[in-house]
Amino acid sequence: MKVTRAVHPFLPLGRRLLPSRLAGLSLALLKATALELAILAGHLLLYPSGITQERRAPLPSPDGAAQLPTGTKPPVVLLHGFIDNRSVFVLLRRSLAQHGRQRIESLNYSPLTCDIRTAAELLGRHIEEICERTGSKQVDIVGHSLGGLIARYYVQRLGGDLRVRTLVTLGTPHSGTRVVPLADAHPIVRQMRPGSEVLQELTLPAPGCRTHFVSFWSDLDHLMDPLETACIDHPDLLAQNVRVSGVGHLALPVHPAVATGIRQALDATRTGAEAAAHAGGLTVA
Numbered sequence: 001m002k003v004t005r006a007v008h009p010f011l012p013l014g015r016r017l018l019p020s021r022l023a024g025l026s027l028a029l030l031k032a033t034a035l036e037l038a039i040l041a042g043h044l045l046l047y048p049s050g051i052t053q054e055r056r057a058p059l060p061s062p063d064g065a066a067q068l069p070t071g072t073k074p075p076v077v078l079l080h081g082f083i084d085n086r087s088v089f090v091l092l093r094r095s096l097a098q099h100g101r102q103r104i105e106s107l108n109y110s111p112l113t114c115d116i117r118t119a120a121e122l123l124g125r126h127i128e129e130i131c132e133r134t135g136s137k138q139v140d141i142v143g144h145s146l147g148g149l150i151a152r153y154y155v156q157r158l159g160g161d162l163r164v165r166t167l168v169t170l171g172t173p174h175s176g177t178r179v180v181p182l183a184d185a186h187p188i189v190r191q192m193r194p195g196s197e198v199l200q201e202l203t204l205p206a207p208g209c210r211t212h213f214v215s216f217w218s219d220l221d222h223l224m225d226p227l228e229t230a231c232i233d234h235p236d237l238l239a240q241n242v243r244v245s246g247v248g249h250l251a252l253p254v255h256p257a258v259a260t261g262i263r264q265a266l267d268a269t270r271t272g273a274e275a276a277a278h279a280g281g282l283t284v285a
Helices: 019-050 086-098 116-134 146-157 181-185 197-201 256-267 272-277
Strands: 076-079 104-107 139-144 164-170 212-218 238-245
Touching: 076 086, 076 116, 076 146, 086 104, 086 139, 086 256, 104 116, 116 139, 116 146, 139 146, 139 256, 146 164, 146 197, 164 256, 212 256, 238 256
Parallel strands: 076 104, 076 139, 139 164, 164 212, 212 238
Antiparallel strands: none
8 A cells, every 4th residue: 555645646846748658558558448348247247136234133232142252353334335236246245355344234324315424424333333232342444436425524523533443435525526516415415515514623623532534535536626635634543544556436446456455455464654664655557
């Protein structure tokens, strides 16, 4: 993983792109677009399977025998993006499960949800239920796009930093995105625009926030305008911004290289400074 500053990956100031460089970028964009279309087609097939909420395991017995043993990894909560559902995480769930995650759960929120704050409150109740059922004091969250913004609001504005150890966001418009102006008819899209009340709340001081943030952003994400909006820039937050090259918005929760980066972020035990010092790059061929 690589901790990056918010710089435009394509157009260095005061320089022209050489024809060979331009051709390379065009080829990368073509590959990423083809991958996005393939992922979209596959996701449309899987979408019906994720419409309903997943089945929950029963609450533990009073003696706590069904709770997770001390020292196990915290549960992982997966939160999808706008007009999507938990089916987007099929491959990521499999990857996490194969690498030792004993409890992985998804939350579907309604596409009719009109307020990020309301969705964040729902997320908070869901996490409290998971902690009660599993005996875990904390969870990790992976949020794609809008899901990452909902989770960040819960952590930063609703006291969720007590429950959330690590929050990983994938292509989340932390500073707002300007794409698809016609989508402003939906209230929750307006909340994802630069300067919205919700995003202004997220710029307020958050002293003592205990959650570790890791934000994956792609240089070919067609839904982030500007691209760097998917980076977290807040003086009070312990945050790493990981630049991913070669994939688009839909590929972020699906691509195996990104899944590896997510696992590394969730399994990290070093401090943010140590992780930053030892970070490597994440490039998708």
